[in-house]
Amino acid sequence: MIKNYVCISNPSTLTVKNDQLQVVNKESGIINKVPLSDIAVIELDSPAVVLNSYLLAKAASENIIIISTQNHLPIGINMPLYSNSLHTKRLREQIECGDRAKNRMWQYVIQTKILLQAENLKSKDKNYVRLIRYAEQVLTGDKTNREALASAFYWKELFGEDFVRSSGRKYPNNMLNYAYAIIRTSMARAITAAGFHPALGIHHRNQYNPFCLADDMMEVYRPMADSLVYEIKDNFPADDELTKEQKEMLISVIYQDVAIGGQTSPMQIAIQKTANSLINSYSAKKNQLVLPDI
Numbered sequence: 001m002i003k004n005y006v007c008i009s010n011p012s013t014l015t016v017k018n019d020q021l022q023v024v025n026k027e028s029g030i031i032n033k034v035p036l037s038d039i040a041v042i043e044l045d046s047p048a049v050v051l052n053s054y055l056l057a058k059a060a061s062e063n064i065i066i067i068s069t070q071n072h073l074p075i076g077i078n079m080p081l082y083s084n085s086l087h088t089k090r091l092r093e094q095i096e097c098g099d100r101a102k103n104r105m106w107q108y109v110i111q112t113k114i115l116l117q118a119e120n121l122k123s124k125d126k127n128y129v130r131l132i133r134y135a136e137q138v139l140t141g142d143k144t145n146r147e148a149l150a151s152a153f154y155w156k157e158l159f160g161e162d163f164v165r166s167s168g169r170k171y172p173n174n175m176l177n178y179a180y181a182i183i184r185t186s187m188a189r190a191i192t193a194a195g196f197h198p199a200l201g202i203h204h205r206n207q208y209n210p211f212c213l214a215d216d217m218m219e220v221y222r223p224m225a226d227s228l229v230y231e232i233k234d235n236f237p238a239d240d241e242l243t244k245e246q247k248e249m250l251i252s253v254i255y256q257d258v259a260i261g262g263q264t265s266p267m268q269i270a271i272q273k274t275a276n277s278l279i280n281s282y283s284a285k286k287n288q289l290v291l292p293d294i
Contacts (some may be wrong), residue, residue: 002266003040003167005182005251009244010041011048016058033040036062041185043067045218045247065189067181077185077211079192079252090195093282104287109203109219110142111135112149112291116223117293123231126157141203158230171238172229178242179225179250180218186268187221190275196282217274220291221258221267228253259293 006016011026021039023032044051044067059066060080067265068076077276102270114135118269121128134150159172166173188198203211209215232249242250258270263272270292277290 001098002255002268004038005032005041005043005254006034006039006246007043007045008049009247009249011044011046012050014042014051015057016048016055026233036064039064040189041065041067043069045069047062063189067185073167079188083156087195090279090282091197094196094200094278096286097202097282099141101281101285101287105202105281105289106142106216106287107138107140108145108287108291109216110217111138112220112294113223114138114146115294117150117154117226118222120223120227120230121157123227124158126179128157140219155218158226164204171240172233174240174242175229175233175246175250176225177231179220179253182251182254183218183221183225183267183271184211184214186271187218187275190215190272191278193272194279196275201287217271217278220274221271224256224267224292225253227251228256236289249259262293 006023008023013024013026015022016036017023020033021036021042023034025032039062042059042064043053056066056078059078063080065080066078068078114131118128118131118135121131130153131150132152133266134146137144137241139268144286151165155163163177167177169177191198191213196213198214199210199212201216204212204215206212227267228250232246236246237244254268254271255266257264258267260270273290277288280288
């Protein structure tokens with residue numbers, strides 16, 4: 001089931017009544033209502049949003065993620081960790097899965113990501129052949145770091161020789177970062193719904209990163225965000241501040257169609273399929289990931 005990504009960008013008071021989120025605009029007094037069962041994410045993109053602990057508890061019970069932002073980019077996430085009745089079993093399987101299986105999974109993730117990057121370049125009549133070669137060279141665990149070589153080539157081809165990919169706010173990196181944050185949040189939600197902990201990755205191991213597994217699994221969905229940003233970036237001035245219209249268009253990335261498992265699904269559903277495929281992969285201790293089709 002496709003659920004809504006709700007972004008609160010005006011000074012507002014958020015409450016829950018009759019299992020509905022009520023958003024009261026402090027300036028106009030207008031009240032908007034959305035059933036909690038229809039919401040996947042609530043983004044708080046205004047410093048003047050007021051909510052209470054009851055909303056936090058209800059959101060957790062409905063597997064709703066609440067995002068806090070700064071400069072229009074996510075900096076904090078409130079998310080449920082007990083949305084799956086088999087959470088303890090899933091967590092034990094996640095912990096016990098050995099490096100051999102995780103390295104095979106990571107190899108498949110990186111091969112798929114690079115091939116999807118190649119598809120992006122091909123669809124835009126750009127040079128892509130080198131990426132095909134890099135994908136063929138990916139070893140288990142990507143020990144020779146073909147991902148980095150592919151990325152260095154890919155970004156120059158996609159956005160031009162002067163483009164430098166960074167986590168900063170310089171345009172169009174700010175658009176890429178925002179789109180990635182949307183995908184990351186959706187993946188974290190799907191992973192916890194499947195019963196796993198998003199901090200325990202198959203490749204990412206940064207001790208300060210609570211979303212290592214989400215970062216691992218979202219890699220194959222980044223090229224779709226890249227393509228969207230490429231298509232819309234020239235419709236806006238090269239400003240480091242994202243407009244409401246830009247954000248709405250970037251949020252739409254999770255509703256774009258994705259070919260996965262021989263079927264076409266909105267990305268939000270495809271992400272759920274990928275997260276759920278971790279169940280068999282961890283249980284069997286081998287790569288059984290379901291990733292977007294090439």
